[in-house]
Amino acid sequence: MTFDRKIKIAPSILSADFANFGEEIRAIEAEGCDWVHVDVMDGHFVPNLTFGPPLLAAIRPHIRTVMDVHLMISPVDAYIDAYAGAGADILTAHLEAGPHIHRTLQAIRAAGCKAGLALNPGTGLDAVPHLLDMVDLICVMTVNPGFGGQKFIHSQIEKVRSLRAMIGDRPIHIEIDGGMTPETAPLMAEAGADVLVAGSGVFKGGSVQNPGVYGENIRAIRAAAEAAQG
Ligand SMILES: O=C(CO)[C@@H](O)[C@H](O)COP(=O)(O)O
Numbered sequence: 424m425t426f427d428r429k430i431k432i433a434p435s436i437l438s439a440d441f442a443n444f445g446e447e448i449r450a451i452e453a454e455g456c457d458w459v460h461v462d463v464m465d466g467h468f469v470p471n472l473t474f475g476p477p478l479l480a481a482i483r484p485h486i487r488t489v490m491d492v493h494l495m496i497s498p499v500d501a502y503i504d505a506y507a508g509a510g511a512d513i514l515t516a517h518l519e520a521g522p523h524i525h526r527t528l529q530a531i532r533a534a535g536c537k538a539g540l541a542l543n544p545g546t547g548l549d550a551v552p553h554l555l556d557m558v559d560l561i562c563v564m565t566v567n568p569g570f571g572g573q574k575f576i577h578s579q580i581e582k583v584r585s586l587r588a589m590i591g592d593r594p595i596h597i598e599i600d601g602g603m604t605p606e607t608a609p610l611m612a613e614a615g616a617d618v619l620v621a622g623s624g625v626f627k628g629g630s631v632q633n634p635g636v637y638g639e640n641i642r643a644i645r646a647a648a649e650a651a652q653g
């Protein structure tokens with residue numbers, strides 16, 4: 424993975440057909456997505472339960488771009504090697520998931536993955552300056568984690584602007600996760616984000632039989648964001 428700040432669209436397969444991941448991934452990649460976002464939920468840190476390492480290992484061969492794994496689990500550290508071994512390129516852990524985020528980020532890099540730090544909507548940026556040399560990506564949640572299809576939380580726009588200033592010219596991606604549409608994506612691109620996760624925003628209205636809709640949705644979000652990117 425090389426670093427750049429071009430807009431990247433990362434569809435969340437939480438909104439895909441769970442009985443058909445291989446074809447769904449081939450469809451979104453053929454339709455122009457940049458990364459594939461995989462939401463791991465444990466029914467404890469968040470009130471929903473999704474994918475374990477064997478499922479990730481099964482879908483890995485279908486992904487030709489980047490496997491971007493969002494860990495909504497607590498504790499995290501005991502599972503890092505398993506998710507890295509399943510083929511994650513990026514492993515993102517939540518600041519709120521435990522008392523030792525610095526150790527967690529160290530362990531993610533030691534496992535051979537890019538390290539991501541996720542922040543819930545109610546979490547401030549106080550810890551960020553102390554972690555800037557430990558992260559490759561910071562994920563600002565624009566919904567409360569746990570479910571797809573929720574409404575974008577506007578108060579996160581100013582947080583992203585502050586985060587952009589903190590990061591300066593360091594090679595750290597700002598990823599936005601939750602409620603991304605052609606209406607909300609430009610707000611975040613203008614504030615400084617470069618990676619836009621979109622679940623319902625990409626998958627709505629389409630299917631593997633009708634994948635052109637995925638392409639239309641991806642292009643609409645990308646075009647709106649690129650027009651707004653500073
Ligand atoms: O991590 C999460 C939710 O916890 C996300 O990745 C969602 O899956 C995004 O879904 P939309 O808000 O785009 O529908």
Ligand SMILES: [Fe+2]
Nearest residue numbers: 462493600620
């Ligand atoms: Fe996510």
